[in-house]
Structure formats: structure tokens, C-alpha cells
Amino acid sequence: MKPEFSRRQPVNETRCERCSLHARCLPLGLDLKALESFDAIIERPRPLKRGEALVRQGDHFESLYVVRSGSLKQSVAQEGQRDQVTHFYLPGELVGLDGIGDTACYGSVVALESAFVCELPFSRLEDLAERLPELRGQLYRCMSRELRNDQRMMCLLSGRTADQRLASFVLGLSERFRARGCSPYCYHLSMSRSDIGSYLGLALETVSRVLGRFQDQKLVSVEGRELTIHEHAALVALAEEGVGRHSGI
């Protein structure tokens, strides 16, 4: 069993200054004084059990959240269609940016495993941003980065094959784990095949089959939800390959 985030983030480490996510979190770049003001507006870590909802679609928008440990998924339910998973969130990532300026939350956010989140009431964050240009900049940058991620996702969904989508997905997670100081080559998938399928626009059976094929080709090994990357370069090559759908090049 791999160590999980929850084990690495003792609950009592409640101050931003001491938080090990400091370097990847919203208050990045704030000086000590600013960080203390920031720290002051945070609602202290809130524990979530697997399957528990942090926000429900349609809830009144009030806060952003930073994942402190564990992982979550966002999913949106539309008009009698199957729920669609739109995001996975790892420690340090910001939840709720898509609710700003809207009355209701766009989707539901649910814990995929035991998790802690810090709550940032948006109105207080705005007040603080008025005084802290750095924080303002960070907020813009976070939103803009998310826009770029979403666009990358749109490209993935509209132009690439199932194999390429899964290669990108596996590599994307790998990169995110690496950035958090976890092994990029061997990690735990906290989401089900069905979640992955929904996120990537594939049937869950296809996810299972492709992962199996990757394993046969010795690119990765998958045992349940433990994934090990063996041929990083080959996955990159596959993900970037010119021959997607709609006659590549």
C-alpha cells in the first residue's frame, strides 16, 4: 500500500506557513505579513469521507476551496443524462473557480477518498485581494491556467483516440504527482474506471481494455487502482502522435 496524501498531511498542521503545500497553493508569492492575513480568512480544514459532497450542484456559491489532502472529483448532471465528470482535484488545487460571479455552483464536488479541504470565503478573499496585488495576480493566474487546462482537455476530447486520451491522462496524473513530491511512476488511482471514462469521454469498458492493452505492451502495469509507468517515453510518443482522429497532420 502506498502512502496516501492524508498520511502526509497531519490534520493539526493548520497554519499556512507550516503547510507543506505552501509552494503550490494559492497564496504563493505572498510575504509573511500577507500570508498571515490570508491565513486569517481560511476556515480551518474540513474533513470529508469518501463519497461525501463538498458542494452540490446548484448550491449557492460562497467559497473557493483548496484541497489539503485526498482527492475529489467534480461532476455535472444535465437534463436526465448521465453525470459527467469534469475535473479531478489533487492537494493544492483550487476548487470552485467556475462558480465566481454565478449564483449557483456549476457542478457537484465529491471526495474520492478521505480528504481535507480549506475553505476560502470568496467575499473575504475579494476584500483581501483589494489590498494584496500579489494575491490578485495569483487568482488571475490560477483561473487562466485552468482555462488553458480546459482547452487542452477540449483538444483531447475532440481530436484524439481512446489510446491517446488514456496515455495523456496517465501522464497528466504522473506530472501532477511529481509536482507534489510523490512518485510520478507509481501511483494510486483514486477514481473508478467509470469516472475515468466519463472524464475522457469513453465507455468504462474501453478504459479497462485500453489499460489492459497498455499492460500487454509493457507500457504500464495496473493492479486494480495501483498504476506503474514503465515506458514513459513511449506513452509520451503515443499521446503526441500525429495520427489522432480526423486524419492527423
Added chain:
Amino acid sequence: MKPEFSRRQPVNETRCERCSLHARCLPLGLDLKALESFDAIIERPRPLKRGEALVRQGDHFESLYVVRSGSLKQSVAQEGQRDQVTHFYLPGELVGLDGIGDTACYGSVVALESAFVCELPFSRLEDLAERLPELRGQLYRCMSRELRNDQRMMCLLSGRTADQRLASFVLGLSERFRARGCSPYCYHLSMSRSDIGSYLGLALETVSRVLGRFQDQKLVSVEGRELTIHEHAALVALAEEGVGRHSGI
């Protein structure tokens, strides 16, 4: 021939106060004094010819742009793959939000027809936002709205059939035209079938065929790039239908 935006927006109307897009544009909600400060940082309308690039992928990010007339597309070129269209921009819409905090522009933005854009140098906009809370809020709201749009797009791309994608596309444009005071039932497509296909993740032949089928079913008529919606309700029903891909409901 329908009136086009360019005919409705005389070039010499250069002040924000007199701009007819006022109500849909970034400075929405600013008081007169604030509006004047905002007006002062705008680089005056810049004309673009069909096919001309406003920004090229990889350009250094410096400014946001507001479309004043005409329309544009954003497309990103990846690793030897076919270009992928990621956005269409209509008058009043904000171009470039995805470049904030990044050194380079994420994609190229090209005029689909003759167009004018107002340039907003981002550093000056940031300075101004420091003093104008309303403007700050507007910026957050614009970015957040775009996040929601991108997510809607992701849902469209990963869960819906070709017919549903095109129905949504046609209705989406209709809504955007309506919001701009143009006819929502009869409008001009400034983009090619190939652009639409790229945007929706479909082959251009499929776009052509589905549009043809819609015409046979008397939902719309399409003559070249002139589109008329006959059965709005039926299109809505189709777009929202539970039976997408991945066994609806």
C-alpha cells in the same frame, strides 16, 4: 444579404460611452468616471482583414482584446497534428484570457471576416483594476463564465452524438446573436464547415451531412453559410435528449 456587424459599428464610434456594445462588454457596471479611465487605456480599434491574425500562437502575452465587430476564431496547433479550433469570438467577447500569467499566447486568433478589435494592455488593465473594484469583479466574472463555457463544451465533446453537438452549436450561436440584438433565427456562419468540425470534434463531412439532415427534417434551412432556424423547440429537445453516447440517463 444580412446586415453584418461591421455595418452596425461605424469605425469612428471610438469612445466606450458611445459604443453600442457597452452593455455586453468588459466595463459593464462602471460609473461614468471609471468608464473614462477605462476608455483611456484602450488602444483604438484595430482593423483586421479576413484571415489576418490578431495573435499568433507563442506570441508574448501582453493584451486582452475585445471584439468590436466581425468575428474571429482561436485555434491551437499541437505537435504535428491538425490545428484545432477552440473558440469563436463575437462582438463584445473578450479574447486572450487564457494567456494571463503565461509568457506565451496559447493559440492563434484569426479574423473570420473583416473585424475591429479594441486592445487592452493587460498591465494597464491590472493597474486600473487596483483602483476599480467593479472592474476587478468583472474580470473575475468573465474568466469564470469562460470556465463554465469550456466545461459545457467538454461535456458536449465527450458525451453527445454528432447531431446533438450540431444542434447545440446552432442554438448556442443563436443565443449569442440574440444577446447582441441580432436575429436569433436567421444568421450568417462566418466559419467554414471545416472550422465547425474541428471545434465540435467531427469530420467536416459529418458537419455537412448532419446539417443536410437537419434541413431534410425541416429543423433549419442552410444555404451556404446562411442559416435559418425553423424548429427551435425541436433543436432544443434534440440537444438535451437523454440518449447521447455512453448509455444516457
Added chain:
DNA sequence: CGTTTTGCTTGATTCATGTCAAAAAATCGC
């Protein structure tokens, strides 16, 4: 004003991926 280019439509065929079904494995609850 004819020629070339570009964009659009249409048909035939193929293929990747979805759907349905059932078994196997893992996880959960008591």
C-alpha cells in the same frame, strides 16, 4: 470571362468504440 482554387456535398466502405451480457475480482457490511 474563363480558369483555378477553395469550400461543400454526397456516396461507399471501414474501423474504432459503444452496447449488451456475463463472469471474475475486489470491497463492504455485519
Added chain:
DNA sequence: GCGATTTTTTGACATGAATCAAGCAAAACG
């Protein structure tokens, strides 16, 4: 620890949409 539930794998089959290949229409160009 054992039956019940959920998740995952695997197989057989169906099908929507891509691809390939013309042909046609409408601009753009000399």
C-alpha cells in the same frame, strides 16, 4: 469470515462517424 454489493474484466456484436474518393458550386484571380 462470509454473503452481498460494487467494480472490473472480457467477449460478441452493432453502429456512428471517420476515411477515401469523386463531383459540384462558388469565390478568387489573372
